Amino acid sequence: MAANILLGLTLLVGGLLGFVLAKRTKHKTNSHHVVALANLKKSNGDLAAKTRALEAKELELTLANQRLQKLEEAKSKFVAVTTHQLRTPLSAIKWTFNMLQSGQLGALSNDQKTFIDKGAQSTERMIKIVNDLLKVDQIEAERKDYIFSPVQIEELVESVVFEFENQAESKKIEVSVKKPGKPLPTVEADPFKLRMVLENLIDNAIKYNRFKGRVEVVINDDNLNSTKNTVEIIVADTGIGIPAAERRRIFDKFFRASNAVAAEPDGSGLGLYLSRDIIEKHGGTMWFETDDTGTRFHLNLPLHQGR
Amino acid sequence: MATADKKTVLIVEDDEFLRSLAAKRLEKDGLAVKDAVNGEAALAAIKEQKFDLILLDLLLPGTDGFAVLEQARGIENGKEVPIVVFSNLGEKADIERAKKLGANDFLVKANFTLDDIVSKIHAYLG
Numbered sequence: 001m002a003a004n005i006l007l008g009l010t011l012l013v014g015g016l017l018g019f020v021l022a023k024r025t026k027h028k029t030n031s032h033h034v035v036a037l038a039n040l041k042k043s044n045g046d047l048a049a050k051t052r053a054l055e056a057k058e059l060e061l062t063l064a065n066q067r068l069q070k071l072e073e074a075k076s077k078f079v080a081v082t083t084h085q086l087r088t089p090l091s092a093i094k095w096t097f098n099m100l101q102s103g104q105l106g107a108l109s110n111d112q113k114t115f116i117d118k119g120a121q122s123t124e125r126m127i128k129i130v131n132d133l134l135k136v137d138q139i140e141a142e143r144k145d146y147i148f149s150p151v152q153i154e155e156l157v158e159s160v161v162f163e164f165e166n167q168a169e170s171k172k173i174e175v176s177v178k179k180p181g182k183p184l185p186t187v188e189a190d191p192f193k194l195r196m197v198l199e200n201l202i203d204n205a206i207k208y209n210r211f212k213g214r215v216e217v218v219i220n221d222d223n224l225n226s227t228k229n230t231v232e233i234i235v236a237d238t239g240i241g242i243p244a245a246e247r248r249r250i251f252d253k254f255f256r257a258s259n260a261v262a263a264e265p266d267g268s269g270l271g272l273y274l275s276r277d278i279i280e281k282h283g284g285t286m287w288f289e290t291d292d293t294g295t296r297f298h299l300n301l302p303l304h305q306g307r
Numbered sequence: 308m309a310t311a312d313k314k315t316v317l318i319v320e321d322d323e324f325l326r327s328l329a330a331k332r333l334e335k336d337g338l339a340v341k342d343a344v345n346g347e348a349a350l351a352a353i354k355e356q357k358f359d360l361i362l363l364d365l366l367l368p369g370t371d372g373f374a375v376l377e378q379a380r381g382i383e384n385g386k387e388v389p390i391v392v393f394s395n396l397g398e399k400a401d402i403e404r405a406k407k408l409g410a411n412d413f414l415v416k417a418n419f420t421l422d423d424i425v426s427k428i429h430a431y432l433g
Contacts, residue, residue: 084366084395084396087415087416087417088325088395088416088417089323089394090417091395091416091417092322092325092328094417094420095325095328095329095332095421096328098420098421098422099328099331099332099421102421102422104331104332127417127418129419130417130418134397134398138398138399165372201425237424273376
């Protein structure tokens with residue numbers, strides 16, 4: 001009997017407990033759903049807001065990009081117009097000095113001659129800077145306009161070296177070309193731009209060389225049939241080298257090494273910057289080794305353009 | 308050389324100072340010089356007279372140098388005359404365009420001294 005009552009009580013308590021628990025759980029589940037739903041709604045809202053924000057950002061970026069392009073075009077136009085306009089007064093100054101120097105306007109005293117020569121030199125410097133600025137602008141504008149065709153590297157190198165015969169001779173510098181025994185296959189390149197690079201490197205190699213120094217242009221086919229499939233051109237000089245502290249900056253726009261400035265005050269510091277840009281546009285690489293016995297610039301050009 | 312046998316060069320240049328400098332330099336070298344300050348004047352001069360050489364600027368008010376080139380080759384006196392463009396334009400496209408229109412040579416003014424230009428002229432005059 002007591003056991004029955006106990007059982008009954010237990011059941012009752014258990015039932016009550018179960019009911020309460022069940023009710024609580026049920027209540028808990030309900031509130032869970034509500035919270036989850038609210039959260040979902042909230043994150044949906046967040047998502048929509050985020051999407052709107054992203055769309056706004058995208059529009060903003062597109063507009064910014066358009067503005068940049070316009071700015072780039074304006075800059076390019078500005079450079080072209082100013083440089084052309086600078087050239088006219090510069091021509092006038094240059095021609096005037098030239099008339100005076102060549103004695104067309106009468107004989108000059110030694111003092112007059114010295115000052116006029118200095119004036120003429122400064123004018124030349126400025127003309128060179130203007131020309132280089134135009135060149136940079138043109139090259140930057142023409143970035144997309146590379147016209148690739150098969151180029152015979154040996155022929156190109158030899159014709160550029162030929163161009164510099166007189167300049168080398170005046171400094172008693174011996175320029176030689178070393179090429180592989182058998183002819184190279186043609187390289188897909190923009191011959192006009194590649195010529196500019198070689199002209200720049202050979203010009204530097206002569207300009208910053210010692211009296212009676214040497215310049216050697218080596219065409220190297222070691223990597224020709226490897227996975228790289230590149231042709232290498234090395235322009236080596238016996239010149240003054242690039243100071244250690246300045247090597248890192250040598251390809252920077254407008255940077256000139258201190259010993260280069262000392263040797264040759266004229267110069268814009270754009271040659272190497274443009275050269276590396278051109279080589280990279282060919283999918284190639286350009287680097288150098290240097291010490292106080294000379295500098296060797298390496299150009300590696302892939303045989304084909306991967307497009 | 309008798310004065311009458313002097314070779315005559317037409318200088319087409321709108322900048323007064325450059326024009327007078329070039330004229331003076333050429334005259335010092337024994338050349339006869341006529342000048343024109345714009346394209347219209349240049350074409351009128353070519354119609355009137357046969358020149359031994361024309362020095363032609365490109366950026367001119369009104370009829371520019373490109374138009375002068377094009378039209379000069381259609382004028383009897385202008386068919387054969389050597390035309391040396393001297394301009395401060397000098398981009399590849401400008402050079403190609405001028406040559407296509409019949410320019411014999413293209414000199415960027417700022418890159419040449421008058422001495423250079425005179426020796427260029429003599430090379431054409433023989």
